[in-house]
Amino acid sequence: MPYSANPQGHRTRRRPMSEINVVPYIDVMLVLLVIFMVTAPLLYQGVDVDLPQVDAQAEQDPPQEPLIVSVDADGRYYLNMADDPEAPLDRGELSRAVMAILTDSPDKRVLVNGDSNVPYGDVVSVMVRLRDAGAAGVGLMTRRPDGEG
Incomplete structure (x- = not known):
């Protein structure tokens, strides 16, 4: 020891x-x-990506005219089935108009036509409003990479 x-x-x-x-x-x-x-x-930072452009075929003979919500470069909303399609709508008017149209035609296709300079969050916000107004599904309008259609 x-x-x-x-x-x-x-x-x-x-x-x-x-x-x-x-x-x-x-x-x-x-x-x-x-x-x-x-x-x-x-791990949580975004990565700059250049999304691919695809040559998708346009749907032939759609059964009825779709409901199209357009968002211009200044963030104003337009509705092709409004009383005046050329007049911008605020968010509340847009929601009420879409809800009224979808109440009459619940199976109507709903599309968003967003300017390429509009922030992504604004387009997603419009899509959420359309879903809240009763749209079963919301699609995004695009154009072909070569400028056709």
Whole structure:
């Protein structure tokens, strides 16, 4: 058994140390914390992508004229079946008009025609309003990449 001398010169028996040194574990945890703090924001950032253009065939002989909500570059809303299709509508008027049309024709197709310069959130907001007004499904209008149709 190991012995050590105390200040009075007596020999005492040393007890085994029963504590665990956690300092290395804390160091490892801090390193892991820093790694996760650096990598987590990278997982949620958007990536710039150039979406593909597809050559889709237009639907032949649609059964009835669809309800088309247009959003221009300034964020104004237009409805092709409104009293005056050339007059912009505010959000409340748009919702009421769409609800009235869909009450009469619940199976009417609903499409959104958004300007390419309109923020994506504005188009999604219109789609949500249309769903709330009773549209069973909402489609997006596009044009062909070569400018046809």
